Amino acid sequence: MEQKPFIPFSRPWIDDTEIEAVSEVLASKWISTGARVREFERAFAEYLGVRHAIAVSSCTAALHLSLVVSGIGVGDEVITTPYTFTATAEAIRYVGAKPVFVDIDPETLNIDITKIAPAITSRTKAIMPVHIAGLSCDMDALREICQKHNLVLIDDAAHAIPAEYNGKYIGSLGDLSAFSFYANKNMTTAEGGMITTNNDSLAEPLRTMRLHGIDKDAWARQSGRSIWRYEITTEGYKYNMTDIQAAMGLCQLMKLNKQHERRQNFVQIYQSELAKFPQVSTPFVPDNPAEHAWHLYIIQLHTGNRDDFVESLREANIECSVHYIPLHLFEFYQKQYGYSVGDFPYAEEVFERVISLPLHPGLTESDVHLVIDAIGKILRLR
Numbered sequence: 001m002e003q004k005p006f007i008p009f010s011r012p013w014i015d016d017t018e019i020e021a022v023s024e025v026l027a028s029k030w031i032s033t034g035a036r037v038r039e040f041e042r043a044f045a046e047y048l049g050v051r052h053a054i055a056v057s058s059c060t061a062a063l064h065l066s067l068v069v070s071g072i073g074v075g076d077e078v079i080t081t082p083y084t085f086t087a088t089a090e091a092i093r094y095v096g097a098k099p100v101f102v103d104i105d106p107e108t109l110n111i112d113i114t115k116i117a118p119a120i121t122s123r124t125k126a127i128m129p130v131h132i133a134g135l136s137c138d139m140d141a142l143r144e145i146c147q148k149h150n151l152v153l154i155d156d157a158a159h160a161i162p163a164e165y166n167g168k169y170i171g172s173l174g175d176l177s178a179f180s181f182y183a184n185k186n187m188t189t190a191e192g193g194m195i196t197t198n199n200d201s202l203a204e205p206l207r208t209m210r211l212h213g214i215d216k217d218a219w220a221r222q223s224g225r226s227i228w229r230y231e232i233t234t235e236g237y238k239y240n241m242t243d244i245q246a247a248m249g250l251c252q253l254m255k256l257n258k259q260h261e262r263r264q265n266f267v268q269i270y271q272s273e274l275a276k277f278p279q280v281s282t283p284f285v286p287d288n289p290a291e292h293a294w295h296l297y298i299i300q301l302h303t304g305n306r307d308d309f310v311e312s313l314r315e316a317n318i319e320c321s322v323h324y325i326p327l328h329l330f331e332f333y334q335k336q337y338g339y340s341v342g343d344f345p346y347a348e349e350v351f352e353r354v355i356s357l358p359l360h361p362g363l364t365e366s367d368v369h370l371v372i373d374a375i376g377k378i379l380r381l382r
């Protein structure tokens with residue numbers, strides 16, 4: 001039997017530049033937070049056109065600190081989507097607040113803006129939208145709701161680099177935005193995250209909180225002596241990024257536009273070729289193509305069983321995934337918050353049909369055609 005090439009679902013886009021940059025940091029012997037992190041933060045903020053970027057150890061940490069610095073805590077409610085990775089709602093629980101889910105728009109897969117207002121109570125303190133797959137949420141509409149009800153807008157931008165909204169990058173439009181540099185994200189530092197904000201009075205405590213609440217400058221201001229002295233000015237967390245990660249992040253940032261172009265090209269091929277199969281629907285494409293970062297390429301299957309379909313693709317040596325199992329279907333969220341099957345019908349309906357196809361800059365056009373051919377074969381066999 002002919003051996004088909006294996007097509008992975010996702011792979012980090014790493015070459016000699018990252019290997020050299022990381023080796024340089026190791027050789028320097030300054031391996032934790034230092035000059036590289038500051039450089040990465042400046043470059044990231046400049047790229048997005050936002051005043052502040054605060055590097056942290058993960059997007060989950062970024063979401064957590066964003067809630068802490070916004071003063072959200074026990075008894076508060078945060079509105080978010082059930083159609084996301086658990087980290088979004090997990091961070092809300094870290095501060096003792098309750099994730100209040102609102103169903104999705106089945107076309108965009110993002111939170112349904114029209115369903116937010118009815119979910120707001122006197123305890124609601126923030127909205128945490130997710131730009132699913134990299135498709136920008138309607139930030140104007142979200143801002144308007146937040147202004148009207150005095151809520152903080154913290155967007156989970158784990159998928160959304162580089163994604164625009166009305167000509168501005170996601171990351172410059174919420175009160176606080178949280179990015180992920182996990183291994184499979186559009187840019188990676190293996191593990192890592194970033195908080196971005198235009199708000200000076202949030203940025204300063206965030207810089208201190210992410211490393212034990214230690215403020216070296218505070219002591220220096222008071223005394224002007226003893227370099228070993230430090231002050232603890234605020235509650236602290238161990239959420240700092242290392243120079244090893246930041247060195248890698250700087251390289252990934254340099255390649256960000258190029259990887260985005262590659263993703264866009266593969267998406268175009270998927271879109272036009274898959275349109276020939278009425279049994280699958282392709283993802284929603286915004287009028288302005290810049291509004292999509294194409295972290296994921298999610299199709300929906302309208303015939304047969306999705307799990308069998310994923311298995312058939314695996315047999316064809318093509319690795320796919322499913323995003324997402326809605327959070328309210330998980331045992332923990334049901335036990336902890338009383339959610340149950342049927343609460344968010346669109347999220348559930350979409351979940352039964354979705355398949356995430358391979359999409360990453362390391363693919364080739366012929367890989368994409370192999371995936372399409374395999375899908376065609378499976379559909380014809382049905």
Ligand SMILES: *Cc1c(COP(=O)(O)O)cnc(C)c1O
Pocket residue numbers: 057058059060061084085087088130156158159179180181182192193
């Ligand atoms: C990956 C991801 C996260 C978590 O990112 P980490 O950097 O691994 O903490 C959060 N939200 C969404 C939507 C994600 O996909």
